[in-house]
Amino acid sequence: MVGDEGTLLTGVRATRVDGALSEAEQDLILPSTEEHDLDLFRDRLNAAYYPAFVDVVGSKPKLDHGRLNAAKLGRVTVGFVRFGHQAVVDPGTIDGFHVNVPVAGMIGSRCGDQSVLARPGTAAVFTPNGPTKLPFWSADAAQLCLKISRAALEHELEGLLGRPVPGRLEFGMALDLGTPAGQQWNRALRSLVDSVSMGGLPGTVSDYLERAVICQLLFAADHNLGEELAAGRSAPLPGAVRRVVELIDGAPEVLLTAADLARHAGVGVRRLEQGFRESLGTTPSAYHHKVRLERARADLLEPATGETVTSVMYRWGFSNHARFAANYRARFGENPAETLRRSLGA
Template identity: 45%
Template structure:
């Protein structure tokens, strides 16, 4: 089944190009009921009618939660305001019709067919006007997955969040390639064909991550320059020795002197090598690797007796308060929430 091309002329009637199997569908013109449905799928948000004496018309939401993304197609049939505040992760809205005033921190765009809006965590997100004729594909992206994908692309841990430009132009060649990946993902969900469920799950997972990687590579953000920088270190062997030690034993309590001894260069030179190559100090690199190992263990824990503190201690964190703060900053959720998934 075909999703509408984002450059097609907007239709006058609401169009719902996909029904997502195994997903959630809300149909209600009762504002309270529909608000609760939208918030349960995406984020707790203020959602109100902009104009008095108006009401929702043919309001409908079709959504499905995947491994790394939540996909939804949303229509209100009345002009509404949506204010979720900090959404805590990454999010894309793609209008199929109408216009949506979209703001994230100091950035603003009027999203229209062909021009999507990308939202970043730790910024105030608000949509002051979602027009009555607007239908949008809304994509909630798991923050941990996106930042892990970028870590793999860069070849180093992240020491700060990714901040995207709000406007995503789908009429350019990169934009159309990204849209095509989304089309393939939706088509695969809609009409998987006679393939085993485990094969379908692997295929969908691959397409989800391809969509996230495509966004990172083709849309401007705060680490775009780092993706294209010449990152060959002046002393690659010294750096490689230290990175191999950290990756193999991240829970060990190494001092900068210990790491310098392994590298064969002085502590100051080692600090410079890390900053030139990874834009962070050796200690921040160690912490980032530890946090990734903790998250992996939290996500894969099957023992009911597993605790956040035991896993954190295992990977070298000795102060649980600071650990929890660093974890929240990196992954956008408390470690206890990750363990309960």
């Protein structure tokens, strides 16, 4: 079951008993022309999402009614993918969170030591940094593919928890779209896809819809912080850790040594590091670095007149161009120059 009324998108109703959409119904989702050339399809898929090994199973070289259309927004990339052929997709380790929502067929999916057979009514959720593979994509399969910036998802989770994310977030792979929470998330995704399909989406509206999809996913999907999130409360940070977090959040551009932070916390360096690891799963310096990168990204997403990557880099305490670009790319999946060009509409 997909959605509370058997629908996936506004005006599109699943007519088959298994909840799958017919090919004609699928073609109303992010409409685009068909693609029959596997090499072109592979290149476009990799450009929109992740570098991946992509191939079809069997001897038939051409795709049958293949279709791909993806839109890269501020926080997410959302797209529709249909090979029209049995296929294998192996992106290896991915750099962001990702959700695949089948509208027809079946897709075998693996992430780390988890696996799920995704089909209409059951989505697959992928956590970054684990080996990822789609070893089976049935010939009739089609799905919505949602790539979510790791920083954007963790930022929303921090807001919901009321504190920094404590360590690594791990999702369970299977997302049941038939539960009330699953239906609510599916409606949020449906609104985003409908708005992208219509085009001309104002930035403020896109921003709201993207954040709504991310927030609803955190409530709909299973993950290791789900109980704390559902309880609506979080354990207070120890005083020393809280004081340093507040100091860093208040002025992340100020570069501080380990001694500076320990002095502000009122404890020794080793005790402060231990407190950070126990409470937040990181170190004070790593937390400071993360916050500075996030502030730099915020400035690149909404640049002032005449803004450059260099000016942003220096503003937030980074001095080495190559290292800044590498760290930024590792966290956000793109170079800082790419973020700035997109924000400027270049």
